[in-house]
Amino acid sequence: MNEMIRRIDPPEMPVGFRSAGVACGIKANGENDLALMYSELEASAAGAFTTSKVTAAPVRLSKKILAGGRCRAIIVNSGCANACTGSEGEADAVEMARLAAESIGIESGLVSVSSTGRIGYRLPMEKIEKGIRFLAESIRAGGNKNAARAIMTTDTHPKEVGIELEVMGKKARFWGIAKGAGMIYPQMRVDGVPHATMLVFLATDLEVKPDFLKSALDLALDQSFNRITVDGDTSTNDTVIMLANGASGVRINFATPEAELFQVALDYITRELALMIVADGEGANKLIKIEVRSASTRNDAKTAAAAVANSLLLKCAIYGETPNWGRLLAALGYSGAEIEESKINVSLDGVEIIRNGLLTEIPKRIIADKMKESRLNIIIDLGLGDEDDLYYTCDISPEYVDINKC
Amino acid sequence: MNEMIRRIDPPEMPVGFRSAGVACGIKANGENDLALMYSELEASAAGAFTTSKVTAAPVRLSKKILAGGRCRAIIVNSGCANACTGSEGEADAVEMARLAAESIGIESGLVSVSSTGRIGYRLPMEKIEKGIRFLAESIRAGGNKNAARAIMTTDTHPKEVGIELEVMGKKARFWGIAKGAGMIYPQMRVDGVPHATMLVFLATDLEVKPDFLKSALDLALDQSFNRITVDGDTSTNDTVIMLANGASGVRINFATPEAELFQVALDYITRELALMIVADGEGANKLIKIEVRSASTRNDAKTAAAAVANSLLLKCAIYGETPNWGRLLAALGYSGAEIEESKINVSLDGVEIIRNGLLTEIPKRIIADKMKESRLNIIIDLGLGDEDDLYYTCDISPEYVDINKC
Numbered sequence: 161m162n163e164m165i166r167r168i169d170p171p172e173m174p175v176g177f178r179s180a181g182v183a184c185g186i187k188a189n190g191e192n193d194l195a196l197m198y199s200e201l202e203a204s205a206a207g208a209f210t211t212s213k214v215t216a217a218p219v220r221l222s223k224k225i226l227a228g229g230r231c232r233a234i235i236v237n238s239g240c241a242n243a244c245t246g247s248e249g250e251a252d253a254v255e256m257a258r259l260a261a262e263s264i265g266i267e268s269g270l271v272s273v274s275s276t277g278r279i280g281y282r283l284p285m286e287k288i289e290k291g292i293r294f295l296a297e298s299i300r301a302g303g304n305k306n307a308a309r310a311i312m313t314t315d316t317h318p319k320e321v322g323i324e325l326e327v328m329g330k331k332a333r334f335w336g337i338a339k340g341a342g343m344i345y346p347q348m349r350v351d352g353v354p355h356a357t358m359l360v361f362l363a364t365d366l367e368v369k370p371d372f373l374k375s376a377l378d379l380a381l382d383q384s385f386n387r388i389t390v391d392g393d394t395s396t397n398d399t400v401i402m403l404a405n406g407a408s409g410v411r412i413n414f415a416t417p418e419a420e421l422f423q424v425a426l427d428y429i430t431r432e433l434a435l436m437i438v439a440d441g442e443g444a445n446k447l448i449k450i451e452v453r454s455a456s457t458r459n460d461a462k463t464a465a466a467a468v469a470n471s472l473l474l475k476c477a478i479y480g481e482t483p484n485w486g487r488l489l490a491a492l493g494y495s496g497a498e499i500e501e502s503k504i505n506v507s508l509d510g511v512e513i514i515r516n517g518l519l520t521e522i523p524k525r526i527i528a529d530k531m532k533e534s535r536l537n538i539i540i541d542l543g544l545g546d547e548d549d550l551y552y553t554c555d556i557s558p559e560y561v562d563i564n565k566c
Numbered sequence: 567m568n569e570m571i572r573r574i575d576p577p578e579m580p581v582g583f584r585s586a587g588v589a590c591g592i593k594a595n596g597e598n599d600l601a602l603m604y605s606e607l608e609a610s611a612a613g614a615f616t617t618s619k620v621t622a623a624p625v626r627l628s629k630k631i632l633a634g635g636r637c638r639a640i641i642v643n644s645g646c647a648n649a650c651t652g653s654e655g656e657a658d659a660v661e662m663a664r665l666a667a668e669s670i671g672i673e674s675g676l677v678s679v680s681s682t683g684r685i686g687y688r689l690p691m692e693k694i695e696k697g698i699r700f701l702a703e704s705i706r707a708g709g710n711k712n713a714a715r716a717i718m719t720t721d722t723h724p725k726e727v728g729i730e731l732e733v734m735g736k737k738a739r740f741w742g743i744a745k746g747a748g749m750i751y752p753q754m755r756v757d758g759v760p761h762a763t764m765l766v767f768l769a770t771d772l773e774v775k776p777d778f779l780k781s782a783l784d785l786a787l788d789q790s791f792n793r794i795t796v797d798g799d800t801s802t803n804d805t806v807i808m809l810a811n812g813a814s815g816v817r818i819n820f821a822t823p824e825a826e827l828f829q830v831a832l833d834y835i836t837r838e839l840a841l842m843i844v845a846d847g848e849g850a851n852k853l854i855k856i857e858v859r860s861a862s863t864r865n866d867a868k869t870a871a872a873a874v875a876n877s878l879l880l881k882c883a884i885y886g887e888t889p890n891w892g893r894l895l896a897a898l899g900y901s902g903a904e905i906e907e908s909k910i911n912v913s914l915d916g917v918e919i920i921r922n923g924l925l926t927e928i929p930k931r932i933i934a935d936k937m938k939e940s941r942l943n944i945i946i947d948l949g950l951g952d953e954d955d956l957y958y959t960c961d962i963s964p965e966y967v968d969i970n971k972c
Contacts, residue, residue, distance in 0.1 A: 175878065214899025214907050244895050246924050279892020280925040288895035343879055343896065387651025392798075393879045393893070393901035472878065473799045473970055474964075475748055485800070486685020489650050490749065493620025500619050501650065517620075518652050519686040522916075556878075558964030564879055565886025 162424045164325055171322025173304050174333035174365035176407030180275030180299040184291025186239035187285055192310035194291040197361055198233045198264055198299055203405035205231035205352045206373040207272065208348040208381055210398035211566045216243035217253040218273040219397060225257070226401065229370025232270040234361055234401055235292065236258040238313050239355070242275040242283050243396040252283045257314055258305045260287055260462070263296030274355050276313055276339065279423045283475075308337040311359050314563055315341045319436040321429050327366065327418050329521050332408040332415050336362040339446070340437035342564060345470070346398045357395035357495050358385060360433055366422060367406030372414055376415035376426050384430035388552045390441035391560070392470040409545060438552045443559030446478060448536045451550040460497040461549035464540065467495030469553035479555035481531040485513050492540070503543035568830045570731055577728025579710050580771035582606045582813030586705040590697025592645035592683070592690060598716035600697040603767055604639045604670060604705055609811035611637035612779040613678065614754040614787055615802035622649035623659040624679040626805060626905035631663070631678050633808065635776025640767055640807055641666040641698065644745070645718050647763070648681040648689050649802040658689045665695055668700030672772035679804045682719055682745065714743040717765050720969055721747045726844040727835050733772065733824050738814040742768040742835050744750055747972060752804045752877070756784045763801035764791060766839055768855050772828060773812030778820055781812035782832050790836035794958045797966070798876040806836075844958045849965030853886060855940045856905075857956040861948045866903040867955035870946065873901030875959035887937040889930055890921050898946070900956040903954030905907035906911040909949030914942060 179197045186193040209219050222529060235256050242249045253273050261268035275283070309319035317337040324331060343357040368376075377400065385400060412418045439447040439486060450469050455461035461510035468474060471491040477484035487507065492499050506514035509530050510523055530536075579585060585603045589713050612633035643663050648655050659679050667674035679688070686929060714724035729931035730737060749763040758953040775783075783806065792807060804843040818824045845853040856875050861867035874880060877897040883890035894912060898905050915936050917928055936942070 179586045186649065210900075212896070212899035213905050214895050241892070243924055244920075245893055246908070246922070278890070279896060281892075343893075345900075347900070391878045393877055393896065394893075396896050396899055464775070471799055472797045476967050476970035477972070479967065482972045484684070484972070486647070486650055486687075486802075488750075489620050490685060490799065490802050493618035493802055494616075494700065494751075499619050502652070514650075516652070517650055519650065528948070556967060558967045561882050561962060561964045561967065564882035566883070566890070 164421055164424050166323050166324050167427060168322040171304065171320045171335055173301060173335045174294065174363050178299045178301050178303060179364050180295045180303040181310030182291050183293050185545060186237055192306060193237055193239045194288065194295060194301055195236045195307040195310035196233065196260060196295040197307060199405040200402055201405045202230055202232050202371050203403040204229060204368055204370045204553055205403050206370060206377045208350045208377060209296060209335040210394055210397055211349055212379045214241045214395055214396050216241050216275055217245055217249040218242055220400060221253045222272040222274065222399060225269065230270060231272050231403055233260055233264060234272045234274065236274040236311050237288060237358065238276050238311050239399050240275060240277040240281055240283050241279045243279040243447060245282055249280060249327040250287055252459055255285060256326055257290060263292050265550040266496040272401050274359050276397050277360050278394045278516040279396055286470045302501040312496040313339060314442050315339050317431055317440065319433055321432045323429055325421065325425055327410045327421060330410050332366045332410055334359060334364045334429050336429050336433050341392065341440050342442040343393045343395040344388065344437060344441060345394045345482050346391045347394050348381055348383045348386055348398055350401065352373050358398045360385065360400040364404045365408040366410040368404045373402060373404055376423055379423060380426045380430040383427055384434035388434045388438045389469050389507035389549060390438060390554055395447055407452045414512050415517060420554055428551060435552060438554050440561045443557040444554035445557060446555045448478060448537055448538065448553045449550060450553060451539045453539060453541045453548045454544055455547045456498045456545040456550055458547045464492055464495045464497035464552040465549050467491045470550035472556060479557045481528055483527040483531065485519060485530055498544065499542055500544065505541040507539045570827055571831050572730045574730050575726040577710065577726045577741055579707060579741045580769050582811045583769050583773055584705045584707050584709060586701045586709040587714040587716030588697050588700050591882050592643055593691040598712060598915060599643055599645045599711040600701060601641065601642045601716035602666060602701040602705055603713060605809055605811040606636050607811045607813055608636055609809040610635060610774050610779050610898055611809050612776060612783045613757060613904060614622040614756045614783060614806040617625050617753050617854045618800050618802055622647050622681055622803040623651055623873055624648055624681045625805060627659045627663065628678040631675065633671035634777065636676060637678050637809055638663065638672050639670060640678045642680040642717050642765065643694060644682050644717050646681060646683040646687055646689050647685045649685040654663055654688060658691055661691060662694060663906050665698045669698050678807050680765050682765050684805050685802055690944035697796065714968065717743060717745045718756035718850050719745060721745050722846055724812050724861060725839055727838045729831060731827065731831055733816045733827060736814055736816045738770065738772045738816055740770045740831050740835050742766060742839050744839040744843055746796065747795055747846050748796065749799045749801040750800045750843060750847060751800045752791045753800050754787055754804055755794055763803045766791065766806040768808035770810045771814040772810055773817040774810045775883055779808060779810055782829055785829060786832045786836040790840035791834055792826045793956060794844045795875050796844060798962055810970065819868055844960050847960040848969045849963040850960035851963060852940055852942055852961045854884060854944065854959050856959060857945045859945060859947045859954045860950055860955045862904045862951040863957055864953045867953045870898055870956040871900045873954050878962060881962040885963045887934055889933040889937065890923060904950065905948055911947040913945045936971060
């Protein structure tokens with residue numbers, strides 16, 4: 161972590177932001193399922209959405225809203241994705257924005273909407289309407305914990321990160337919440353077409369122009385959410401929305417040392433949230449970092465890392481803590497990346513497990529011991545060029561199947 | 567099934583072929599693990615191999631042997647893939663061919679070699695040498711059952727199909743054996759680079775030129791083994807080898823009605839074996855046919871079918887017999903194929919489950935009942951063009967993870 165930024169625990173929202181979370185009855189178990197985040201000041205805004213061709217209604221609506229680069233509130237429900245719901249679903253998303261805007265007294269053109277949950281079902285709009293009115297009344301600076309809970313689906317715990325930094329002598333904050341935990345293989349673009357079940361909401365009280373925010377978010381994505389996978393299934397609802405309201409009184413301009421610090425902070429918070437999603441992947445016990453080094457091209461490095469990170473067989477072996485590393489070589493082989501078998505070296509947390517394409521003589525017992533850790537770091541050196549990339553993934557357990565059989 | 571061809575049960579090898587299977591001690595459980603198939607006459611031969619860039623030593627050797635279009639024997643072991651074993655592994659594969667050739671008294675340039683099992687380990691050559699000598703002594707016309715057993719790994723039963731047909735007034739036969747059951751997502755080419763754990767051996771007593779056999783096999787692949795998936799992991803050892811020894815006395819020439827009949831028979835036997843592999847996929851309970859119709863291009867149809875067939879989330883829902891069809895739409899969305907959400911219709915065994923991109927009102931109970939069947943037929947109509955394609959897949963159960971955690 162850069163020494164210029166400091167983690168706040170428990171996390172707090174930046175100045176001028178308020179939020180609330182409530183159980184409005186979408187989830188049968190009575191957990192929070194509706195969240196509202198709001199900026200007292202109009203904010204610069206940027207969003208990134210899945211590149212799938214099947215997109216949820218709220219994704220299409222939020223894309224339109226965020227195209228203007230301004231936003232003041234985000235209304236989010238869990239328990240129903242409002243995806244594959246046709247024109248009625250679109251009207252429901254518009255109505256959610258309208259209700260939120262009306263309840264807090266702003267224009268509905270400044271409200272983004274997100275949904276997550278089962279695909280193919282209409283939202284229970286009566287419950288949502290009552291919920292939104294309640295949220296508007298209870299919204300406050302300390303409502304972030306309730307909001308973080310309200311966006312969860314199969315997540316086992318809320319995911320929230322707050323950081324503080326000093327910029328030009330003044331304090332500023334970044335804050336974010338995220339939810340996983342299945343249908344996680346985000347492939348998002350800031351100007352893309354949306355589709356996935358990862359939701360992330362970010363806020364800062366620094367002042368930036370929308371274009372700056374867009375490009376900073378784009379850079380941050382490719383070292384965080386666009387480099388994680390739980391199950392290789394990209395969702396119809398994947399959304400990242402970031403607001404910057406300027407309440408700190410500090411303005412950041414392009415190509416300044418402060419702009420670099422902004423990127424450092426945004427990269428940090430997005431990567432931390434991304435890692436929390438993978439670590440809490442459905443049924444997962446291990447967080448696995450797959451680094452590919454010395455590839456011929458950056459794209460080869462990414463492709464190879466993604467194939468290894470999505471190999472069901474390797475993820476099962478890691479769940480079983482069994483050193484079945486031939487499966488890693490097989491995944492590299494079918495990845496499509498340029499490789500030369502005899503040049504591949506692989507290490508697991510500093511222990512060399514493959515050298516020149518062959519399993520090393522390191523006793524299985526030593527490798528199996530390393531595999532007992534809850535975080536594994538696998539470095540794959542292709543020995544061909546200078547390009548690197550990485551993916552974060554998790555193991556797949558029988559529990560994953562049990563969670564998703566319904 | 568075409569009325570010109572007739573299934574033989576129990577299957578028998580074509581005239582002039584002999585085989586044997588034995589337990590030479592590679593598998594710890596004492597099951598058969600070494601098979602030899604042999605033609606009394608020199609035969610035309612064709613092989614297809616995985617397109618992975620990591621390939622097992624026997625795959626590289628067999629490619630060379632089959633490039634000549636002639637072959638008389640195939641020696642196969644299970645329990646060890648002889649993949650990622652470097653130059654020593656290559657020498658072992660060559661030695662297997664030499665031992666088989668010597669034991670049955672033919673040139674080693676006419677012996678193909680295949681292996682399947684764990685990747686990264688050397689073959690126990692002493693056991694294999696003894697096993698090959700025993701095989702050569704016991705080889706006989708009725709040895710096919712033992713051979714079918716000897717190529718199994720996690721398969722729960724041997725897979726063997728025999729058919730008989732009449733060509734120009736004479737009887738001829740086709741015969742084949744196959745093994746799965748995990749690391750199954752073959753993507754093979756007749757002239758490709760090999761890599762996978764699916765093995766298939768085919769024989770006929772018809773007489774054909776090697777070029778004819780090659781092109782017939784190529785056509786057969788794309789409606790059988792290249793259209794199946796169990797887990798989306800392509801193997802380092804995938805191999806299909808076919809021999810045609812002419813012992814029936816019937817010669818088949820290009821572009822004749824008999825050539826068409828040859829293709830019908832080969833398509834039938836390869837598809838039957840492919841379906842047996844999927845139905846016996848590791849931990850699988852259901853065989854699922856995914857047909858995509860009315861796509862803009864053939865490649866779109868294939869891409870869309872493959873994405874649905876490989877969706878872990880959908881496979882979990884089908885295991886649970888839960889009608890979570892939003893996951894199918896999500897998979898179409900991220901497949902990369904051209905789609906228009908509002909034009910998609912989907913049926914499950916005649917029941918319309920999605921119409922114009924929306925879940926239909928058919929009661930869940932009726933759909934869940936259909937899902938209890940052991941064979942499911944899903945038809946996806948994209949409503950865009952005239953191109954069709956399909957994939958065969960299976961469900962994923964917690965047992966799959968249990969089988970592969972070691």
